[in-house]
Amino acid sequence: MDVIPNLLLVYRSDSVRMEISENLSSYQKYLMTTDDMKSALNLTQQHPFSIALFELKLFDNSNTIFHRILESLQDTHLVAIVDEKENGDPIKKKLIHDHFFTFLSIPTSPRDLTSVIETLLWMRRFNGKDHYDQSIIVNGRKLESENPRVNTLIIAIQKTARVDAPVLIHGETGAGKELVARAIHHYSRRSNGPFITVNCGAIPRELMQSAFFGYERGAFTDAHQRHIGHIESASGGTLFLDEIGDLPFDMQVCLLRFLENHRIQRLGSHEDIDVDVRIVSATHVDMEEAISNGEFREDLYYRINVLSLCVPPLRDRLEDIENLVDSILMAHSDDRPVNFQGVSEAAMNLMKQYHWPGNIRELSNRLRRAMIMCRTGWIEPDDLALPLLSEAPLTIHIDKVREQAEKRTIRSALVRCNNNISSAAKELGVSRVTLYRLMEKHGIDRDISHWHRR
Numbered sequence: 103m104d105v106i107p108n109l110l111l112v113y114r115s116d117s118v119r120m121e122i123s124e125n126l127s128s129y130q131k132y133l134m135t136t137d138d139m140k141s142a143l144n145l146t147q148q149h150p151f152s153i154a155l156f157e158l159k160l161f162d163n164s165n166t167i168f169h170r171i172l173e174s175l176q177d178t179h180l181v182a183i184v185d186e187k188e189n190g191d192p193i194k195k196k197l198i199h200d201h202f203f204t205f206l207s208i209p210t211s212p213r214d215l216t217s218v219i220e221t222l223l224w225m226r227r228f229n230g231k232d233h234y235d236q237s238i239i240v241n242g243r244k245l246e247s248e249n250p251r252v253n254t255l256i257i258a259i260q261k262t263a264r265v266d267a268p269v270l271i272h273g274e275t276g277a278g279k280e281l282v283a284r285a286i287h288h289y290s291r292r293s294n295g296p297f298i299t300v301n302c303g304a305i306p307r308e309l310m311q312s313a314f315f316g317y318e319r320g321a322f323t324d325a326h327q328r329h330i331g332h333i334e335s336a337s338g339g340t341l342f343l344d345e346i347g348d349l350p351f352d353m354q355v356c357l358l359r360f361l362e363n364h365r366i367q368r369l370g371s372h373e374d375i376d377v378d379v380r381i382v383s384a385t386h387v388d389m390e391e392a393i394s395n396g397e398f399r400e401d402l403y404y405r406i407n408v409l410s411l412c413v414p415p416l417r418d419r420l421e422d423i424e425n426l427v428d429s430i431l432m433a434h435s436d437d438r439p440v441n442f443q444g445v446s447e448a449a450m451n452l453m454k455q456y457h458w459p460g461n462i463r464e465l466s467n468r469l470r471r472a473m474i475m476c477r478t479g480w481i482e483p484d485d486l487a488l489p490l491l492s493e494a495p496l497t498i499h500i501d502k503v504r505e506q507a508e509k510r511t512i513r514s515a516l517v518r519c520n521n522n523i524s525s526a527a528k529e530l531g532v533s534r535v536t537l538y539r540l541m542e543k544h545g546i547d548r549d550i551s552h553w554h555r556r
């Protein structure tokens with residue numbers, strides 16, 4: 103168990119911010135500061151804060167950022183920093199009463215400031231807050247890491263599990279987003295309720311509404327009996343919307359409506375049904391780009407992205423390879439051949455050099471296959487069948503690296519250009535003759551399907 107008392111300070115004036123920071127120097131390691139609400143929102147969506155100190159003037163009930171910050175700070179103690187002149191203002195008084203645990207007037211003495219912080223931290227410790235495990239187990243998979251980004255994620259999972267706000271998990275395909283969603287559910291008060299996964303890209307468009315909201319008998323020709331939709335099935339638990347970016351636009355409107363009142367109507371019925379469900383979504387696409395391309399509704403994005411978690415790609419956490427290999431081999435021990443010994447050092451080193459475009463899923467698939475197919479009982483580099491790298495020695499000359507990069511670049515250009523030599527040459531910035539020469543040098547066949555099999 104670790105105690106992580108993160109503090110946030112949001113104040114516009116540089117001098118006041120610096121003064122407060124200096125007075126909180128004993129918490130320097132845990133203190134993050136900013137002078138504007140937009141970056142404060144970003145910070146609150148990504149870090150679990152114990153205490154957040156805000157310049158009261160920055161708070162405005164009509165401001166959406168203000169509400170989004172409050173939503174993401176549900177488990178945080180808020181302290182208002184008030185200008186002495188604001189003290190009697192009834193609107194400000196109400197704001198403090200509604201949203202803050204306490205307030206400090208500036209200029210404030212260092213002693214008042216530290217005593218407020220210490221009291222709050224003591225209270226939080228007393229209530230078991232700010233205690234987080236450095237490793238967690240979900241579905242038999244141990245989440246632990248040597249990587250600082252993953253360690254922050256492990257804490258954020260536990261923090262996020264304590265509140266009910268919607269979470270959006272970002273990350274490349276196969277990086278472990280669903281496992282993170284399951285972990286949030288597992289550590290939440292909903293853990294005894296259902297965890298329902300919906301792959302938004304896999305449901306045919308015409309079946310979306312009935313899949314999400316269910317239907318009554320007779321609602322349409324084939325509705326022979328009542329069907330409970332995904333949202334209702336997740337009642338009391340968590341609904342995991344995987345690939346939320348693939349949700350069609352009309353369905354985005356329906357989901358937004360549900361998130362606003364937490365009520366559904368089954369198709370063929372006018373009865374409103376209250377559903378208590380927590381929404382956790384995941385995406386591998388850049389949602390901000392999807393919004394600017396008009397593919398995703400901005401208002402829905404804000405509703406599902408109250409808290410945001412990012413799962414790093416495997417190539418950014420190669421120090422975790424050994425732990426992950428152990429965890430995967432353990433999880434699939436039923437498939438282990440009797441003579442299986444383990445992973446050779448050379449194979450392990452090779453895995454630590456590969457860039458893993460398919461992330462942990464790719465690692466898992468290659469390992470499972472290698473475990474079954476390896477001839478000596480040890481997984482050797484060749485058993486992993488890693489593209490290109492498997493042909494390369496582990497210590498590699500710079501010329502060889504250049505040669506491989508050149509070969510890879512030409513191959514990808516040809517794939518992108520559907521094997522059209524002129525377009526590929528143009529894309530690579532060389533003449534057609536040069537491209538032919540380079541293809542010959544690297545033994546690249548014009549027939550893509552042929553060299554893809556090699």
Ligand SMILES: Nc1ncnc2c1ncn2[C@@H]1O[C@H](COP(=O)(O)OP(=O)(O)OP(=O)(O)O)[C@@H](O)[C@H]1O
Binds near residue numbers: 244282430462
């Ligand atoms: N920490 C881990 N230890 C062991 N296995 C893991 C870990 N994280 C993920 N995995 C495994 O990797 C595979 C991919 O994980 P997951 O399905 O969570 O990824 P994802 O990001 O949701 O993928 P997609 O984008 O394709 O939906 C799963 O088999 C999962 O069990």
